[in-house]
Amino acid sequence: xxxxxxxxxxxxxxxxxxxxxxxxxxxxxxxxxxxxxxxxxxxxxxxxxxxxxxxxxxxxxxxxxxxxxxxxxxxxxxxxxxxxxxxxxxxxxxxxxxxxxxxxxxxxxxxxxxxxxxxxxxxxxxxxxxxxxxxxxxxxxxxxxxxxxxxxxxxxxxxxxxxxxxxxxxxxxxxxxxxxxxxxxxxxxxxxxxxxxxxxxxxxxxxxxxxxxxxxxxxxxxxxxxxxxxxxxxxxxxxxxxxxxxxxxxxxxxxxxxxxxxxxxxxxxxxxxxxxxxxxxxxxxxxxxxxxxxxxxxxxxxxxxx
Numbered sequence: 001x002x003x004x005x006x007x008x009x010x011x012x013x014x015x016x017x018x019x020x021x022x023x024x025x026x027x028x029x030x031x032x033x034x035x036x037x038x039x040x041x042x043x044x045x046x047x048x049x050x051x052x053x054x055x056x057x058x059x060x061x062x063x064x065x066x067x068x069x070x071x072x073x074x075x076x077x078x079x080x081x082x083x084x085x086x087x088x089x090x091x092x093x094x095x096x097x098x099x100x101x102x103x104x105x106x107x108x109x110x111x112x113x114x115x116x117x118x119x120x121x122x123x124x125x126x127x128x129x130x131x132x133x134x135x136x137x138x139x140x141x142x143x144x145x146x147x148x149x150x151x152x153x154x155x156x157x158x159x160x161x162x163x164x165x166x167x168x169x170x171x172x173x174x175x176x177x178x179x180x181x182x183x184x185x186x187x188x189x190x191x192x193x194x195x196x197x198x199x200x201x202x203x204x205x206x207x208x209x210x211x212x213x214x215x216x217x218x219x220x221x222x223x224x225x226x227x228x229x230x231x232x233x234x235x236x237x238x239x240x241x242x243x244x245x246x247x248x249x250x251x252x253x254x255x256x257x258x259x260x261x262x263x264x265x266x267x268x269x270x271x272x273x274x275x276x277x278x279x280x281x282x283x284x285x286x287x288x289x290x291x292x293x294x295x296x297x298x299x300x301x302x303x304x305x306x
Contacts, residue, residue, distance in 0.1 A: 004247040007281055010227045012263035016301045017231075019264045020213035025204050029055060032211035034191065035184040047188070054192050078127070078220075080144045080175030085155045087137040088165035096139055099161055100129045103154065112153050124149040138169070178219040186210045214295065215267045221259040222249035224273075224280075224289060229304040231262055234269050235296050240289040245280060252277040258289060262301075269294045 018024075023031065038047055044062050052060045087096075104126045111119050127144040134140075143151065152168045159166025179185075186209075194206035226234070230244030240260060252258060252273050260269040271291040273280070280288045 010246045020215045031214050033217045035179045084170040085139045086169040218259045223259050224248045225261050231301040232303045235298040239287045242283040268296045
């Protein structure tokens with residue numbers, strides 16, 4: 001773990017908030033995230049509905065949509081997939097490798113007809129392509145890409161560029177933000193069993209393994225830790241000023257998305273940095289982070305602002 005820079009000293013009041021792994025179970029469930037292994041067949045919205053019934057909660061949501069033929073994890077942020085692409089004609093292995101290299105870095109994409117976003121040309125970044133196997137017209141590869149990249153469209157565009165056509169035969173999301181296919185990856189059956197033990201045996205152990213604190217979903221973001229006195233102002237929509245900052249990651253750059261945490265490690269909000277780490281550290285006034293999304297409910301911490 002990268003050591004944080006200390007801008008000022010501060011203490012947290014134990015009477016307000018909870019450390020993420022110490023929240024009461026009802027709050028833990030309502031503010032938690034599941035690294036869920038989506039099976040092939042149902043849509044992401046159907047998975048949402050099933051989770052809602054399993055946990056007997058009023059509201060659920062997913063971060064990032066997978067279509068019915070795609071399996072894997074539901075979450076926003078940078079992604080990793082393993083894809084099986086089927087070419088419509090055979091072509092030399094070298095040509096395949098060359099075209100995948102061309103389709104790395106910044107690419108242009110128009111979302112497909114069946115998509116949840118406006119169909120307009122946009123730029124997406126392909127960070128890395130690893131060819132795992134080529135067998136005739138089948139190409140198995142691992143792709144690391146920016147969130148919002150359509151792999152089905154990516155395969156189609158490669159086929160167009162080759163002049164022979166291609167389509168996505170199978171796809172599995174293997175990484176999303178900080179989550180990978182590790183011990184935190186759970187199935188709907190895991191979730192069902194864990195909730196049964198909670199209700200019938202008053203055993204929280206399994207549900208706390210299935211449902212992680214919401215903070216687990218943003219560990220890939222650099223952090224800014226704030227005073228207790230700054231928390232409620234942020235929860236009511238205020239941007240983060242210099243005086244509210246206690247500690248921060250050492251390598252923050254301007255316009256970077258960062259997570260705002262309390263001294264207890266609770267996620268308050270996410271926002272865009274106005275200055276670099278060095279400039280934030282030296283500042284004595286002014287807005288340092290423009291808040292974009294608030295996660296903590298107002299009045300979790302006392303009001304200490306006018």
